Amino acid sequence: MKRLGLGGLFFAWLYGVPFLLVVGLIRRTSTPYTPTRDAAQAFGATTDALLTAGLVLNAALPAAGLLLAALSGEPTWRRHFGWALGGMVLVYLGVALAGSMATTTLIGHDPADQESDPPVGHCVPISGGRGCPGG
Template identity: 60%
Template structure:
């Protein structure tokens, strides 16, 4: 059972975190039609929540997995999680590169007030 739990943790980090980043970045660069400024702020807040969650999980899941694998004395998953810091850094570098290519900051941004208020 513990192997399944460690596997779920590893694959949640390996596939779930990049998925959250992609969804957050796609939402960040899209310009959706929203009828009110409040809806635009809610859209921006959801986008920021996705990106923040991805950033936190990118660090927390590999650390938790490595710790749990060591505590369980599971060499198979300990080897997998031993390489995860490289993946963490890679994901942060890709996000930083996306942030440097963006026209505005990735975090704390909401669409302008004029959307749909005309």
Template identity: 70%
Template structure:
């Protein structure tokens, strides 16, 4: 049972973390249809959650796995999780490079909404010789 748990933990890190980060990065660069500002904020918050969860799990799962493999006396899984530290560093470097290439920050970005600009229905004259257009 402990091998199954350690294997599940390792494969959650190996496949789950890159999945969360890729989905978050794809959502970050996509142009979603968000008709209102509230929907745009919700889309940005979900994208931030995916990226933050992926980054957090990338750091936590190898450490927990290494501790549990050490406590269980599983040398094979200890080697796997020790090697995962190299992969963990590579993932952080890759996300940092993508963040450097982005035009804005990866976390905290809110996409533009599709709300139409409000129509101007009343003219307020401004001093300085500029009047209302059309009379």
């Protein structure tokens, strides 16, 4: 049972974390059709949640796996999770590289909404002697 648990933890890190980060980065670089500001904020919040979960799990899963493998006396899994700590650093470097190449911040950015500007219903006088048309 403990080998199954350690294997599940390892493969959750190996496949789950990159999945969350790739999906988050794809969502961050896409230009979604968000008709309203609320939809744009919801899209940005979901993207932030994916990226944050990926980054937190990238640190938590290898550390927890190494601790559990050491406590259960599994030298093979201890070695796997030891290498996973090195992979964790590589994942953070990859995300930092993607963040440095991006035009906006990776976390905390709301895409622009596609809502059109409301029509102007009143005249706004401009300085310089030009008044409103029609008086």
